[in-house]
Amino acid sequence: MHSPVDRREFLKLAGLGGVVLVSGCASTMGGASASADEEFYFVQLSDPHWGFEGPAINPDAQGTLKKAVAAVNGLSQQPDFIMFTGDLTHTTDDPKERRRRLAEFREIVGQLKVKDVRFMPGEHDASLDNGKAFKEFFGPTHYTFDHKGVHFIVVDNVSDPMAAIGDEQLQWLKADLDKQPRDARIVVFTHRPLFDLYPQWDWATTDGAQAIALLQTHDNVTVFYGHIHQENHFMTGNIAHHSAKGLMFALPVARSQPKRLPIPWDAAAPYRGLGFREVDAEKAPVRYAVVERPVV
Amino acid sequence: MKPRRRMLLRASLAAGVAAAAGPIAILAQPKPRIIPIQARKFTYEPAELTLKLNEPVLFQLTSADVVMGFSMPDFKVRGTIIPGQVTEVAMTPNKLGEFFFLCDVFCGSGHENMEGTMRVVA
Numbered sequence: 001m002h003s004p005v006d007r008r009e010f011l012k013l014a015g016l017g018g019v020v021l022v023s024g025c026a027s028t029m030g031g032a033s034a035s036a037d038e039e040f041y042f043v044q045l046s047d048p049h050w051g052f053e054g055p056a057i058n059p060d061a062q063g064t065l066k067k068a069v070a071a072v073n074g075l076s077q078q079p080d081f082i083m084f085t086g087d088l089t090h091t092t093d094d095p096k097e098r099r100r101r102l103a104e105f106r107e108i109v110g111q112l113k114v115k116d117v118r119f120m121p122g123e124h125d126a127s128l129d130n131g132k133a134f135k136e137f138f139g140p141t142h143y144t145f146d147h148k149g150v151h152f153i154v155v156d157n158v159s160d161p162m163a164a165i166g167d168e169q170l171q172w173l174k175a176d177l178d179k180q181p182r183d184a185r186i187v188v189f190t191h192r193p194l195f196d197l198y199p200q201w202d203w204a205t206t207d208g209a210q211a212i213a214l215l216q217t218h219d220n221v222t223v224f225y226g227h228i229h230q231e232n233h234f235m236t237g238n239i240a241h242h243s244a245k246g247l248m249f250a251l252p253v254a255r256s257q258p259k260r261l262p263i264p265w266d267a268a269a270p271y272r273g274l275g276f277r278e279v280d281a282e283k284a285p286v287r288y289a290v291v292e293r294p295v296v
Numbered sequence: 297m298k299p300r301r302r303m304l305l306r307a308s309l310a311a312g313v314a315a316a317a318g319p320i321a322i323l324a325q326p327k328p329r330i331i332p333i334q335a336r337k338f339t340y341e342p343a344e345l346t347l348k349l350n351e352p353v354l355f356q357l358t359s360a361d362v363v364m365g366f367s368m369p370d371f372k373v374r375g376t377i378i379p380g381q382v383t384e385v386a387m388t389p390n391k392l393g394e395f396f397f398l399c400d401v402f403c404g405s406g407h408e409n410m411e412g413t414m415r416v417v418a
Contacts (some may be wrong), residue, residue, distance in 0.1 A: 123402050162365065199367075199369065200396050202400060
């Protein structure tokens, strides 16, 4: 499986090993026809919570992330890049322990075959020190990059402990979007949902509506995020928002129970609810094929 | 006094009473019930509240250690609690049921379990 054509053929069969979701955008790209070399795929991993302890929730807390790394390394065609969407570590009140966890996490994911690996923080990594420790290990908490015709924007909605993006970053976001054509292919990574998924469980971004209003000025925007440790697919206007499974524990569906407590480990179905995803970026029409993968 | 004049007098008296009743009515607004709540890592005291429907309350919030939040998403009210200060949050519950309040300022390793319950009764 070494060509984009092979990859597309694979996706037709991917239902055998994972769930395929095709996320369309508002328009097709005009102009030149899509060339095969502009299609690619990346992997999203989220919420490994390195440092978490709780045998009833995950008795393999020390091994799950390593299994995920092995699973990604085992993909027959390697992704162009890998994105971690936050909560790399489980929170600790001790700044030294936070750095120790970040260092261990970095060492483990250093085993990934793909070396283009990008990171962003979750509130567990960054909310107690405004992202200071995270930056020491992984650099800026919000940034952009471009890959084969897609503009990626990483938005930090966790370094502020009040779950806000903040005016300064919103201005930065606006300035960046102003430079993109209206029909640019744009993918946004965040940790928290930008919309009010369920504020009663802290599943929201204080000023997320302002970010969505800015993003709505473009036709082809898709958001991938983490935080809620399960798949969720939601539209705000023409923007699709896709949350990812976690890599340490699953969380219940919003409103399904009174408290937001991790779902206990099921010995009959170990690692259930955990996983990562492949995202195929297709140009014409603009869409993203999402394949969910288990950890083992 | 002719009947018509008596009617006019009654009318003007009534108007005067009504005019006087304006400010009196405002003064007669019930004072909100004061409810002190202390936050500390990672609890509220008290963590269970019972409020009456349509009864105005004023939460007086303090923190024993770090900056905390107090948020009731179902009523779209919140406050940030700074240690050493009293944060006042006013609300009048306008719907019956059981609701959560939670800390919405990430405050430490127990933050995600820092919550309380508010029951609104008739």
